[in-house]
Every structure is written in C-alpha cells, then in structure tokens.
Amino acid sequence: MRGVRAATGSCKPRCGGYPQIVALKRYLLAGLVVAVVAALVVVAVTPLGVSPPAAERSAAEGFSAGRALLLLREIAASPRPIGSGGAVRTRDTIVARLDELHLAPHVQTASAVSAQSGRVAGTVRNVVARLPGRDPSRAVLLVAHYDSVPVAAGAADDGGGVVTLLETARALAAGPRPRNDVIFLFTDGEECGLLGARAFLREDPWAYGVGVVLNFDSPGSSSPVLMYETSPGNGLLVREFVAAAPHPYTSSLMYEVSRRLPIESDFRPFVAAGVPGMSFGALDGPAYDHTAYDSLASFHADSLQHEGDTALALARRFGDLDLWDTHREDVVYFDVVDGLAIVYGKGLVLPFVALAGAAFLGAVIVAARRRLLTLRGLALAVPATVAVLGVALLVMAVAWGMYRTAYEQRIWSQTGVVISDFYRLGLVLLAAAVIVAAYELLLPRLRPWELAVAALFWWLVGALVVAVTVPGASYLLTWPLAAASLGLLGAVLLGDRALHSVAGVAVTLAGAAPGVVLMSSATYLLLMSAGLQQVVTVLAVWLVAGLLVIPLEVVRGGFRLWLPVALTGVGIVVLMAVGSTVAFDSEHPRFTSIYYRVDESGVARWQAVDRIDAWTGQFLPEDGRLSFQDAYFPQMGVRSTIVGAAPQLRLASPRIEVLRDTITGDRRIVRLRLRSARGAQVVSLLVQSVVGALTASVDGLPLQGWDTTILDGTTVRWSFDYNAPPPAGIVVTLRFAAGPAVMLRAVDFSYGIPPQLAGQYDGRPSGMLPGRIGDGTLVEGTLRLPAERAAASPPPTP
Numbered sequence: 001m002r003g004v005r006a007a008t009g010s011c012k013p014r015c016g017g018y019p020q021i022v023a024l025k026r027y028l029l030a031g032l033v034v035a036v037v038a039a040l041v042v043v044a045v046t047p048l049g050v051s052p053p054a055a056e057r058s059a060a061e062g063f064s065a066g067r068a069l070l071l072l073r074e075i076a077a078s079p080r081p082i083g084s085g086g087a088v089r090t091r092d093t094i095v096a097r098l099d100e101l102h103l104a105p106h107v108q109t110a111s112a113v114s115a116q117s118g119r120v121a122g123t124v125r126n127v128v129a130r131l132p133g134r135d136p137s138r139a140v141l142l143v144a145h146y147d148s149v150p151v152a153a154g155a156a157d158d159g160g161g162v163v164t165l166l167e168t169a170r171a172l173a174a175g176p177r178p179r180n181d182v183i184f185l186f187t188d189g190e191e192c193g194l195l196g197a198r199a200f201l202r203e204d205p206w207a208y209g210v211g212v213v214l215n216f217d218s219p220g221s222s223s224p225v226l227m228y229e230t231s232p233g234n235g236l237l238v239r240e241f242v243a244a245a246p247h248p249y250t251s252s253l254m255y256e257v258s259r260r261l262p263i264e265s266d267f268r269p270f271v272a273a274g275v276p277g278m279s280f281g282a283l284d285g286p287a288y289d290h291t292a293y294d295s296l297a298s299f300h301a302d303s304l305q306h307e308g309d310t311a312l313a314l315a316r317r318f319g320d321l322d323l324w325d326t327h328r329e330d331v332v333y334f335d336v337v338d339g340l341a342i343v344y345g346k347g348l349v350l351p352f353v354a355l356a357g358a359a360f361l362g363a364v365i366v367a368a369r370r371r372l373l374t375l376r377g378l379a380l381a382v383p384a385t386v387a388v389l390g391v392a393l394l395v396m397a398v399a400w401g402m403y404r405t406a407y408e409q410r411i412w413s414q415t416g417v418v419i420s421d422f423y424r425l426g427l428v429l430l431a432a433a434v435i436v437a438a439y440e441l442l443l444p445r446l447r448p449w450e451l452a453v454a455a456l457f458w459w460l461v462g463a464l465v466v467a468v469t470v471p472g473a474s475y476l477l478t479w480p481l482a483a484a485s486l487g488l489l490g491a492v493l494l495g496d497r498a499l500h501s502v503a504g505v506a507v508t509l510a511g512a513a514p515g516v517v518l519m520s521s522a523t524y525l526l527l528m529s530a531g532l533q534q535v536v537t538v539l540a541v542w543l544v545a546g547l548l549v550i551p552l553e554v555v556r557g558g559f560r561l562w563l564p565v566a567l568t569g570v571g572i573v574v575l576m577a578v579g580s581t582v583a584f585d586s587e588h589p590r591f592t593s594i595y596y597r598v599d600e601s602g603v604a605r606w607q608a609v610d611r612i613d614a615w616t617g618q619f620l621p622e623d624g625r626l627s628f629q630d631a632y633f634p635q636m637g638v639r640s641t642i643v644g645a646a647p648q649l650r651l652a653s654p655r656i657e658v659l660r661d662t663i664t665g666d667r668r669i670v671r672l673r674l675r676s677a678r679g680a681q682v683v684s685l686l687v688q689s690v691v692g693a694l695t696a697s698v699d700g701l702p703l704q705g706w707d708t709t710i711l712d713g714t715t716v717r718w719s720f721d722y723n724a725p726p727p728a729g730i731v732v733t734l735r736f737a738a739g740p741a742v743m744l745r746a747v748d749f750s751y752g753i754p755p756q757l758a759g760q761y762d763g764r765p766s767g768m769l770p771g772r773i774g775d776g777t778l779v780e781g782t783l784r785l786p787a788e789r790a791a792a793s794p795p796p797t798p
C-alpha cells in the first residue's frame with residue numbers, strides 16, 4: 001500500500017491540470033467541426049469566379065457590362081408590356097442599334113395564340129437580325145424577349161437579356177466572323193403566353209435553319225447566370241458549354257426539375273419543335289420578378305457581365321461547330337469550383353452508384369470486424385434516423401404554421417413574395433436545430449458508429465431510387481455517399497481516436513465535405529428559384545446531418561446541447577427580426593390596384609379587387625355608396641370587386657361588328673370583327689349565354705373552345721383576350737349550337753387610369769405595389785345576337 005500511495009502522490013503535481021486540458025481540447029475540436037462545416041456551407045452557396053463588370057471603354061471584341069448598362073437604363077426606364085408605348089420605344093431602340101451594326105433587322109408582325117392558355121392571343125412584333133457566317137452549316141439563334149409585365153420595368157426580366165444580345169452582336173461584329181450565321185431574335189408577347197416565339201417558329205423562314213437556340217431570360221437579378229434548362233439529348237451541348245463558358249454555372253438537377261415543372265419561357269416552344277438548345281438566367285431574387293421591384297435599383301451588374309461573357313463565348317463556340325447533328329446521350333453535369341464542371345453520360349449513373357455502394361459495404365464490414373457495430377444496434381439505429389426526419393418535419397410544420405399565422409394578413413405569406421434572404425436562413429437554422437438536437441439525444445443511447453452506418457444506409461437507398469427515377473440528380477447522392485463511406489472507413493481504422501483527435505475530425509470532415517457542399521448548393525438553388533420549401537429544406541439538412549454523425553459526437557462532447565440551442569435562438573431571432581412588424585413595407589409589400597370602368601350604358605365606376613386599403617380608399621371612400629360586383633379582367637378572369645362612383649368621362653366603347661351569321665345543320669357560325677375604338681392594349685370577347693359546345697378562332701388561328709353548359713358561378717360562359725390588337729380590329733369566328741339569342745360583351749383594357757384623372761389622386765405609399773396587371777381603364781360594349789333556329793332536316797330520299 002505504501003508503494004501505491006507513493007505512486008499516487010507522485011502523480012498529483014504532474015497531472016493536476018489534466019481535466020482542464022481535456023475539456024479545452026474537446027471545446028477546440030467541437031469548435032473546429034462547427035467552423036469547418038459553416039465554411040463549407042458558405043462556400044457552397046457563394047458562387048466564385050464571376051468576372052467584375054467590364055468598363056464601358058473595354059476591348060471592342062469583349063463583352064462590356066458597362067456598355068450594356070447604358071442601354072439598359074434606357075430600356076428599363078418604365079414598363080413595356082405588349083402593345084404599350086414602352087414596347088414601341090424599346091423596339092425602335094433595338095432596331096436602331098442593329099442598324100448601326102449593319103445587321104439589316106426586320107420586324108416580323110404576326111398573330112399568335114398562347115399554348116399555355118388557348119384563350120389568349122395577340123399581335124406580336126418580333127425584331128430579327130442576322131450576322132452572316134463564313135461557311136454556315138445551320139444557324140445559332142440567340143433569344144431574349146423585350147416585353148415586360150405591366151407592373152415592372154423588367155430590368156432583369158428581360159431587359160438584361162435584350163442588352164446581352166445587343167452587346168454580344170456588337171462584339172461579334174467587331175471580331176472575326178464565325179463559320180455559322182448567328183441570328184438575334186427579340187420576341188414580343190412572351191409575358192402573355194410566349195406569343196413571339198410561337199409566331200417566329202410558325203411564320204419566319206429563318207426558323208427552319210436554326211441548329212441551336214440559346215435563350216436568355218432571368219427571373220432573378222442578383223446571382224451568376226445559371227444554365228438551368230436544356231433540350232433532350234444534351235450531351236454535346238453541355239460538353240461544349242462547359243468547355244467554352246469562362247465560368248460555367250450549371251446543374252443537371254435543374255434539367256430534371258424543368259422537365260417535370262416546365263419553366264415558362266421562350267425556350268419551351270423551341271423544345272416542343274425539336275430545336276436543340278439551352279436556357280440561361282439568374283435565379284436569385286425571384287421575389288422581385290413580375291413586380292415593381294424588378295428595376296434598375298435591384299439589378300446587379302456582375303450578373304449581367306456573367307450573362308454576357310456566357311452568351312458571347314457560346315455564340316463563338318457554336319458559331320464554329322457543325323450544327324447538323326447535335327443530339328447525343330443525356331449527361332449528368334454539375335459545377336464544382338470556378339471553371340471546373342463534371343460531366344458524364346447517364347449510362348455511368350448506375351455503375352457509379354454501385355461503386356459508392358461497394359465503398360459503403362466495405363466500411364461496414366471493417367467496422368463489424370472491429371466490433372464497432374452490433375446487429376441489435378443497427379436494428380435500432382436505422383429506424384431511429386428515419387424518426388429524426390419525421391420529428392423534424394413535424395416540428396418545422398408546426399413552427400412555420402405558427403409563424404405564418406402570426407402574420408397571416410401579410411400578402412407575402414399567401415403568395416410566397418418574400419424579398420429578404422433571411423427567411424431562407426431562418427428556415428435552415430431551425431431545421432438544423434431540430435435535427436442536430438435529435439441526433440445529440442440519440443448519440444448517448446446508440447453507438448455513433450451504428451448511427452453513422454444507419455444514416456449512410458439511407459443515403460444508399462436514396463442514391464438507388466434517384467439514379468433510377470431522376471438520373472440527372474443522382475450526383476447529389478452518389479458522390480457524397482462514396483466520399484462519406486471512405487471517411488467512415490478512415491474513422492473506423494482510427495477507432496475511438498476518431499472521436500477525440502484532430503486526425504479523426506479531419507478524416508470524417510473530409511469524407512463529409514463533398515456532401516455538405518453539393519447538398520447545400522442544390523438546396524440554395526432550389527430555395528432561390530422556388531421560394532421557401534419546408535420539405536426540401538428539412539430533407540436536405542437531415543441528409544447532411546447524416547454525413548456528420550461522427551463529427552456531431554465530437555461536438556456533443558464539447559458543447560453538449562448548446563449547439564442546437566444556439567441554432568434555435570439564432571433562427572428565431574432571424575425570423576422575428578425580418579417579420580417583426582405587421583405593417584406592410586418594402587420587404588413585405590401589399591399588392592393593390594384601382595380600375596376605372598365604363599359599362600355599356602356609359603356609367604363610370606371605380607373598382608378594387610377583393611378589398612379597400614389605405615391607398616384605394618381615396619377612390620372608394622367608406623362613407624360613399626359602395627357595392628359589390630363581379631367583373632371581368634384580362635388575364636384574371638371574373639373577380640369580385642368593390643364598386644363606387646367615379647367621375648364621368650366620355651370614352652369610346654369597343655365595337656363588335658357581325659360580318660357573317662349562318663346556320664349549318666344544328667351549328668351556328670358567327671364571324672365578327674372586334675375592335676377597340678380608343679386604341680386600348682387589350683380587347684376581350686365574352687360569351688354570356690349558354691350555347692352548348694363552343695369552338696372559336698381568331699384571324700384563322702384556333703382558340704380553346706369550351707362547353708358553355710358547365711356552370712362556374714359566373715355569367716361568363718366563354719372568353720378570350722387579345723393583346724395589342726391592330727387599329728382595324730381582329731376577326732373572330734364562333735361556332736356553337738343554334739337556338740336562343742346570344743349575348744356578347746366586349747371589354748377593352750388600357751394600362752393606367754385615365755390621364756385626365758391621374759393627377760387628382762395621391763401615389764402609392766411605401767409598402768404598396770401595383771398588382772398583376774396594374775391599374776387600368778376598362779370600357780365595355782355589348783351585342784345581342786338574335787335567336788336563330790337550326791335549319792330543318794331535309795326530307796328523306798325516296
């Protein structure tokens with residue numbers, strides 16, 4: 001005993017500070033894990049390498065955002081919807097710039113019907129120009145639309161695309177001519193049904209010689225330009241893009257998304273026609289799209305420079321290729337770091353999953369041989385990891401529901417219009433807090449090795465399912481699974497040292513890094529393009545946490561439950577800070593519009609859709625005589641409105657002229673001329689009688705018919721809108737059952753309230769924006785077609 005006491009006593013002076021050193025080491029390791037993971041996430045959501053905007057006086061053969069911005073300030077000075085004065089001015093500017101480059105532009109004027117809504121049509125005026133090549137095979141077509149929605153100046157959507165094409169045309173004309181012709185198409189009417197692209201494909205002879213189409217259309221304004229959509233058979237296109245673009249920013253995940261949820265842009269008609277190509281645009285800041293926020297104030301010059309560099313590089317690349325056959329096997333592709341993107345054929349998807357699965361199986365076998373796993377532990381860990389996902393989804397649904405309820409009067413909570421990026425951050429932090437807390441509660445009860453294997457098992461299941469069903473997205477699971485399996489193998493070889501040493505932390509974090517980066521980047525891409533998506537966010541955070549089970553054990557050893565508590569606190573603070581007031585403001589706008597309507601009897605009224613607010617109240621005072629009335633609006637259909645008296649103005653009503661009215665069998669065929677006598681930008685025709693199955697056409701183009709016996713609670717049995725009608729009007733042919741009299745109503749719409757009245761009212765305060773079609777003036781006219789009975793059946797032939 002004396003020897004034991006002596007030995008024990010001799011240790012005290014030498015080891016008295018040992019527990020403090022161990023604790024400090026745990027804190028440092030835990031802090032290292034948190035810092036590295038945070039840094040990986042930041043790198044993943046911060047695209048690198050985009051060139052700064054080139055100055056106005058930069059090299060003539062290069063793309064200059066400085067030069068393009070000068071033109072954008074002119075184009076995006078005001079809204080330019082189809083048929084408006086803004087559209088005319090923009091079209092004249094485009095033609096003048098192309099004339100300066102000696103590209104002999106022509107304006108294609110044609111009628112077109114929307115494929116998305118067969119009861120929307122219009123007269124479009126596309127601008128088309130051609131840069132002749134040295135020895136053309138087929139032509140390279142660059143496309144952007146020059147119209148905007150009525151309420152937005154359209155700096156990003158799609159003024160940026162317009163100036164990108166013009167500056168690219170200037171740079172190409174200043175340098176050596178490419179082999180192939182390069183066509184520049186500036187479409188009209190994109191915002192009301194892709195009308196310009198459909199008219200070009202149907203009527204312009206240059207459409208038949210197109211070998212590849214490059215569409216530039218940005219719903220966002222502040223990110224690098226993403227190649228977000230391709231045509232089928234994209235192998236050659238993607239490889240050429242990756243080789244040519246100075247900073248390729250792309251992902252086959254978005255290709256898979258766009259196949260299932262088509263993005264409505266001018267690219268869609270070309271894909272439907274079998275023309276190969278790609279579509280590009282900035283996606284961050286989608287809440288600005290189609291609102292007054294899409295202006296020069298929110299537009300980023302860096303994004304424009306990246307768009308221009310990409311357009312010019314691809315015009316030159318495809319301009320020198322043989323474009324007779326560009327169809328190749330679809331590929332999987334994604335960018336990794338600046339200038340580096342990985343591309344491989346879809347035929348390799350399943351073999352790569354098999355390799356990743358083999359790496360996972362190898363790590364499991366080695367762990368089992370080292371007695372780090374038990375069958376009972378795995379049987380508990382596999383369902384436990386799924387339970388973590390279920391709990392996270394439930395908690396997030398409750399938390400988000402409470403948050404939305406607290407601000408249910410906010411328009412953004414109903415439409416997804418969220419301007420601040422901090423909403424995304426708050427959602428991610430709360431999801432991370434719940435999942436990390438769940439794992440940290442499981443770790444003391446199950447071995448970290450068993451939880452890590454169980455989490456990677458679900459990665460393997462997901463990789464197999466995605467590889468078969470959504471092969472373009474398979475890289476998101478395959479390569480993280482492979483890397484994490486190798487990291488797990490390294491940790492297993494280190495044994496318990498992996499939980500307490502820098503080497504162990506380094507090995508496991510190195511294995512998790514590809515998954516953290518790829519999954520964070522993909523989640524950010526989906527959040528910025530599709531808004532707040534709870535399920536996607538929670539699933540992504542759960543998957544990433546599954547890669548970090550061993551590092552989470554290190555964090556738990558140092559911080560205990562402080563990490564999830566901190567994540568929860570910061571997430572709540574972020575969400576409360578950006579939603580701390582119920583008042584509408586620039587971050588949380590209310591969309592409100594006022595309409596001046598003159599009915600067929602000449603009586604004028606103010607109308608507001610759904611409600612009266614602080615701004616529309618000046619037109620519709622509550623002490624006045626207000627009533628409710630259903631009314632028809634172009635693009636919106638029949639809406640419930642609040643109606644009040646308005647100053648009387650003499651505005652010419654739209655004209656309906658019967659050109660021909662005949663009976664064929666039991667069908668009545670009525671040919672009409674519909675015209676806006678006051679030159680409004682939109683004219684609509686409404687059928688307000690039950691006439692059986694109705695078919696129609698406008699200027700010879702078929703419209704979507706309807707069974708007018710189907711009741712929908714309104715008096716409008718069928719309707720269609722025509723944008724930018726010519727002064728002489730349009731010819732509409734209706735075919736329906738012969739019989740009773742038929743009531744027709746014409747409604748024409750012009751943007752803004754009458755100029756005679758505009759100066760008498762206050763403008764919108766901060767936090768209020770014009771909604772959808774903006775303020776407008778509507779004038780109505782009616783025509784009653786008398787009853788016509790079906791012709792009598794001919795007597796039977798003897």
